[in-house]
Amino acid sequence: MARGRMISKSLGHSRKFAALRGQGGRLGEFAQVLYPLLVVNADALGRLAGDPFTVKHAVLPTSPRKESEFAAALSAMQMVELIRWYETDGQQVIEIVGFTMYQDLHKEARKSQFPEFSGNARAIPENSPLIKLNSIQFNSIQSDASAPTAERSDPDLDTDYLGSQDIARFIRHFCELFTKHRHGAKYLVKRKKDVPIVRQLLAVYDEHRLEKLAVVLFKTNDDWIAGTDRGIGILSVKASWLDSKLADYEAEHGPIQVPS
Numbered sequence: 001m002a003r004g005r006m007i008s009k010s011l012g013h014s015r016k017f018a019a020l021r022g023q024g025g026r027l028g029e030f031a032q033v034l035y036p037l038l039v040v041n042a043d044a045l046g047r048l049a050g051d052p053f054t055v056k057h058a059v060l061p062t063s064p065r066k067e068s069e070f071a072a073a074l075s076a077m078q079m080v081e082l083i084r085w086y087e088t089d090g091q092q093v094i095e096i097v098g099f100t101m102y103q104d105l106h107k108e109a110r111k112s113q114f115p116e117f118s119g120n121a122r123a124i125p126e127n128s129p130l131i132k133l134n135s136i137q138f139n140s141i142q143s144d145a146s147a148p149t150a151e152r153s154d155p156d157l158d159t160d161y162l163g164s165q166d167i168a169r170f171i172r173h174f175c176e177l178f179t180k181h182r183h184g185a186k187y188l189v190k191r192k193k194d195v196p197i198v199r200q201l202l203a204v205y206d207e208h209r210l211e212k213l214a215v216v217l218f219k220t221n222d223d224w225i226a227g228t229d230r231g232i233g234i235l236s237v238k239a240s241w242l243d244s245k246l247a248d249y250e251a252e253h254g255p256i257q258v259p260s
Helices: 011-015 015-023 025-041 052-059 068-079 165-181 191-204 208-217 231-237 239-253
Strands: 046-048 083-088 092-098
Touching: 011 015, 015 025, 015 068, 015 231, 015 239, 025 052, 025 068, 025 092, 025 191, 025 239, 046 052, 052 068, 068 083, 068 191, 165 191, 165 208, 165 231, 191 208, 191 231, 208 231, 208 239, 231 239
Parallel strands: none
Antiparallel strands: 046 092, 083 092
């Protein structure tokens, strides 16, 4: 493998690279630092070992970050489509999207020891046993029929499990907050989109803090929020901004209370 790879100056004004900072929350800038190091460590087809332990110790061994933070950063990269992160043939693999567009590989054999994303490959983090915790049925925790949550008839809630009890609990509470602050409106949970986002957010923020960020999201009247649905996607994109706003408010007024 070559000793290095080309990093184009266009990376600095790439939309995907810019989106990575927002998608990664508190780890956004770390994810932006990590991404070029993945590129320079990739093989001739833009692939490298994808388990967080190997990424940490092979790509950035001096980092004080935990493996879970590396996993969250990789998840953010996948969400903005900078990488494909998948599991196949018993190994986890990272593949850089658009890798060959910027690399001069005419002197290097175009081979890889890592399988491509096809056949029995499974996307991470959605299906990875590394990140997925004990699975439960979402409707099994919705025991309070009087709670103003999303309707039980919603197939995204009733037919498939969510990745962990923490994720399910937060989404349930988010639905309740949405209904309370949006004049009775229901939030339609999209499992394939919202669950990976919440999993990533909970890797950065503890559940109580994340619920506070949701409260700030619903209460703020700033111009940027006026035209949005105030959904889980917006919560993720603006997590760092919301966290800063929450910190300023609590420093002046004391901790806000989130209904349990």
